[in-house]
Amino acid sequence: MIMANEQGVENKGRKPQQRKVSQGVFLASLVLAIIVSFAAGTRSEEIYQIAAPIFGIKVAKQPLDTEVMKEAYRQLAANYDGDLDANKLSDGAARGMVKAVGDDYTTFLDKEEAAEFNKSLNGEVSGIGAEIGVRNLQPTVLRVLDDSPAKKAGLKTGDIFVAVNGTSVAGETASGVADKVTGEAGTTVKLTMRRGSESLNFSITRAQISDPSVRWSVSDDIGILTISRFDDNTGSLARKAAKEFIDKGVKSVIVDLRNNGGGYLTAAQEVASLWLDNGKTVVTEKSRGQVTETVKASGNPTLKGKKSIVLVNGSSASASEIVAGALKDYQAATLVGEKTFGKGTVQKVINLSDDRILKVTVARWYTPQDRNITKEGIQPNQTVKMSQDDNNAGRDPQMVRAKELAS
Numbered sequence: 001m002i003m004a005n006e007q008g009v010e011n012k013g014r015k016p017q018q019r020k021v022s023q024g025v026f027l028a029s030l031v032l033a034i035i036v037s038f039a040a041g042t043r044s045e046e047i048y049q050i051a052a053p054i055f056g057i058k059v060a061k062q063p064l065d066t067e068v069m070k071e072a073y074r075q076l077a078a079n080y081d082g083d084l085d086a087n088k089l090s091d092g093a094a095r096g097m098v099k100a101v102g103d104d105y106t107t108f109l110d111k112e113e114a115a116e117f118n119k120s121l122n123g124e125v126s127g128i129g130a131e132i133g134v135r136n137l138q139p140t141v142l143r144v145l146d147d148s149p150a151k152k153a154g155l156k157t158g159d160i161f162v163a164v165n166g167t168s169v170a171g172e173t174a175s176g177v178a179d180k181v182t183g184e185a186g187t188t189v190k191l192t193m194r195r196g197s198e199s200l201n202f203s204i205t206r207a208q209i210s211d212p213s214v215r216w217s218v219s220d221d222i223g224i225l226t227i228s229r230f231d232d233n234t235g236s237l238a239r240k241a242a243k244e245f246i247d248k249g250v251k252s253v254i255v256d257l258r259n260n261g262g263g264y265l266t267a268a269q270e271v272a273s274l275w276l277d278n279g280k281t282v283v284t285e286k287s288r289g290q291v292t293e294t295v296k297a298s299g300n301p302t303l304k305g306k307k308s309i310v311l312v313n314g315s316s317a318s319a320s321e322i323v324a325g326a327l328k329d330y331q332a333a334t335l336v337g338e339k340t341f342g343k344g345t346v347q348k349v350i351n352l353s354d355d356r357i358l359k360v361t362v363a364r365w366y367t368p369q370d371r372n373i374t375k376e377g378i379q380p381n382q383t384v385k386m387s388q389d390d391n392n393a394g395r396d397p398q399m400v401r402a403k404e405l406a407s
Contacts, residue, residue: 069093091356098358105345107359113175114357116182126185128204129211130155131228131259132174133315139169139177141193142259142315143228145211153204156195157259158391163192182206196388213263216241222406223250227271230263230319235270242274242302252307252406255323258337258398262318265295265346272323273297275304275332283322284370285346287363308333309402312380317341324378325367334405335380337398344373 076084091110098108109117129148130141139161144150161169164180172180181189183206191202214237215226223245227234245253262268265283272282276297285293310333312324321340327333344365350358365373382405384398 064097094356103345103361105343105347105359106361109357109359111355113179114355117357126208127178127182127206128153128155128189129207129209130181131261132161132177132181133259133261134174135314137171139172139174142261145209148209149204149207153202154200155191155193155202155204156391158195158388159200160194161191162194162199165190166192195392212237214238214241216244218245218248218250220403220407221249221251222403223248223253224256225253226256227260227320229260230265230267230271232264232267234263234267238271238274239302245306246302250306252309253303254309254311254399254402254406255333256311256399257316257320257324258311258313259315260317260320261315261341262320262343265319265322268319268322269295269297270299272326273299274302275306275308275327276330277301277304280326280330281368282326283368284366285363286366292363304332307406309405310335311398311402312337312340312378313386313398314338314341316378317343321373321378322365322367325371325373328378328381329368329371334382335378336382336384336402336405337380338383338385339380340373340378342374342377344375 073089076089091108095108095110098106128150129145130150131143131145132139133142134140135142141150141155141157141159141161144155144157161172161177163169164177167180169177169180181191183189185206185208188203188205191204193200193202211228213227213229213231213234215228217224223241225238225241225245227238269282276282278296278298278301280297282295282297284291285295308327310324310327312320312335316324316337317340321342321344324333324335324340328335345361346363346365347359348362350360352358367373367378371378382401384401386396386398389395390397
């Protein structure tokens, strides 16, 4: 597995098919009824434009001119010297339209990309066992999984991708590099990496890798909870870890959210609820300056009152920032590390026809003290830098400081 971490591309605000999607389905049914009963001869798009605002659903100010796309397709079919794949052309048209919105986090996924997206959320992908993101405009290794092919080959956090199978990846997005590195288990990928001033070559055999989103351990009366992403299982696993911490009598807890690019809002809510009283605000959603939703803590705050330290860095984003921001605002934990990424936009994941997916930015997140996560990120209480030299030498000054505070 190599997971693309673009602070939004793999960082989902909501689970697929939540309430806003079902409302659209309801409206579509209503529109159909109107068409059948009252509007014979009227185009369905016109009816939709009339009916949608009644139910609070936004519609385009200007209808999409699909004739241009149809004309382009007709001319391609008539003149192109070669075969045309209608599915690829349809996906390309949809991708181009979504890209024209100009928002990096509003994206279209074709059938294959959607399948990989769903697998990656559950940690079930074939690859080398690394997570990448873009740092300083360069595709970089953010995390190497234990016992993975990448770990065994010697890949390290902070290594920069130069080429994959001999092809330069300079300027590529994280997902673009991930697409090139990911492949069938048992196949080999050749990587050229840069580590400091050194150029390194790796030949890594891909494998089927399962990567649980939560890992935990207890040492010297300190519970260490590492969350790599927020998926369907994160809340239940974190609660299981918290129970074990209490049963073993830990005096303090360290939560490691470094390089966690986010995930589901509900998972972040469940994790924050381990510290916050029922009904406390975890995060507020705003769209066009208006509050659209207030997400509150629920359940038993198992870890409330425990001395807690949260580790964050520049690749902690989205749902990670929700948890870190809430715990900081309520002084439930001390944040250590570096300023977070600042990705506080909400993506709605919409399942399209034929297994395609559309991710759309619908709102922005604010901490309980009304801090705009997108503009400000989350500042740690104590800034502790971690250099590439630290990574290369296996040093972790941020964890060292967290353990000092936890003792």
